[in-house]
Amino acid sequence: MSRLILFNKPHGVLCQFTDRGTQGSKRPTLSDFIAIPDVYPAGRLDRDSEGLLLLTDDGRLQARIAEPRFKMPKTYLVQVEGDVAEDSLDQLRKGVRLKDGMTRPAEVERIEDPDLWPRDPPVRYRKSVPDCWLKLTIREGRNRQVRRMTAAVDHPTLRLVRWSIGDWSVDGLSLGEWREISVP
Template sequence: MSDIYLFYKPFHVLSQFTDERTDEESPRTTLAEYLKVPNIYPAGRLDYDSEGLLLLTDDGELQARITHPEYKLPKTYWVQVEGDITDEALTQLSTGVELKDGRTRPAKARRMDPPKVAERSTPVKPRKGKGTSWLELTIMEGRNRQVRRMTAHVGFPTLRLIRYAIGSWTLEGLKPGRWRQTTVHMPEQTQKVTLKPRKKGRGEHAGSKTTHKAHPKTAQPKSAHRTPRKPKGGR
């Protein structure tokens, strides 16, 4: 049984608890301002200028399972781009595009209506004469700034990026800056991981019991020792 924290990271917040930059004139906000829970670390990263779901845990094994490419947890993003996204661009994103670090894997891409999300602290400003549109993009990779590079490659620069889901964990019921805690059960002979709500953070309701379907390899017994691994900087 492991604890996991679902946090809605706001725009311009680092995905780490300390800022390694020493420029005192322009300090950056960190996770320490929102999460007062000791000994937890992010399972993965999210860019400083991106928003959305960030998972944190004190269990090193669970952290590794969430972040390791072997387990292939899909990540779903809500992306506001400059211009009216075309069918051709969506097809390119779905089949894969050639980036400097190689071709991306097939993804799921579709148009979507503007989501009902809080206004960003810094408003989105498209170029004069350019409108915006939204798409939902689900990828199975985690390259550096991958979504932004993909949409730019097909001619529609990303203006706002919100990570909605990692696997079956989602932002549902959360507002920017809020978090909730759940318990992850990983039985030895099963392919399901059950999430049991335990705590609520900053006034948010923890929600009802849900089930997370894991990759078969995640159903292995847990180690008796937990060694959290610190992430390599914010994203």
Template sequence: MAELILFNKPFQVLCQFTDEAVSAGRKRRSTLADWISIPEVYPAGRLDYDSEGLLLLTSDGALQHRIASPALKMPKTYWVQVEGEITPGAIKELSTGVKLKDGHTRPAQARKLEDPELWPRVPPVRRRETVPTSWLELTITEGRNRQVRRMTAAVGFPTLRLIRYRIGDWTLHGLKPGKHRKLTVNLPTAAQPEKRPMRARPAKVPQRARRS
């Protein structure tokens, strides 16, 4: 059993409890410490400063590894507002994999999304009267740096707002920005060594009585 914290990270909050930039004389940015007072918990994975949505925290190392490890390929779903009216061709490109500077992305699940009912972002997303915006839902199993933003830009639709809605089986449902919820998670037991099927031994053939 392990404790898991689901947190709806607001826009422009660092995904850590301290801001190292302060030591360099720069203005302090908002951190997780401004929102979460639970001791000895750490983020399982990251979420960019300018992205919003679901962040998972735990004090359990095994659970943290299970969530964040690239090798385990836990799916993450994002709601993405892009500049322009997303096209079927762009959706297909995102689904089959996009060529980035650090290589092709894995195939993803992508679909156009009706404008979701969301909290207002502060500050609001920049809007241009002559350019429409649209939303898509994108599920990936990788964790490259700013991957979703680079993927939408690569197919011609820059990201304006990015919200992580789901990680594995956990979602933002019912969580307002800056709020968190605790869960108790059952961790899978350690894998047991694979047992090879037992083979039947050939029956012993009785030796013929030796002739005297």
């Protein structure tokens, strides 16, 4: 039986158990929240992103979750700058050109502002610049891909929350909270 940890990662937390950085101050890591031996992240979530991070003790499961060849869907709630028009959504649905090549098509739709936990620090509010929320699903996992995709259609990401990976979701988990489930 494999162990799988669903963790609601706060903004600013590194996706590793120790801070190997050269900075003088210690940055928050997974060990500040999870004290379970022999589990490792299945994929990454940038320090400035928040939401679902999966950890497991099973190398095969870790590969199935993290490796792009398995095309496991990852869904994000994305606050972007500007009022996103349908043509920008269509570009994301077809795939956009990034420096490392074309992305696979994304599933994307505009959504109402989600009822999320407050972010610390909060996203900077600008009265003169509108923003909106997208629900975006990708099936690959390039470095900072969602941020680069929204920037490619002229709508920089302001806040990025990974909501689900496959059938696993952060729904019901408070910020910084984790839950263990068994996977056969």
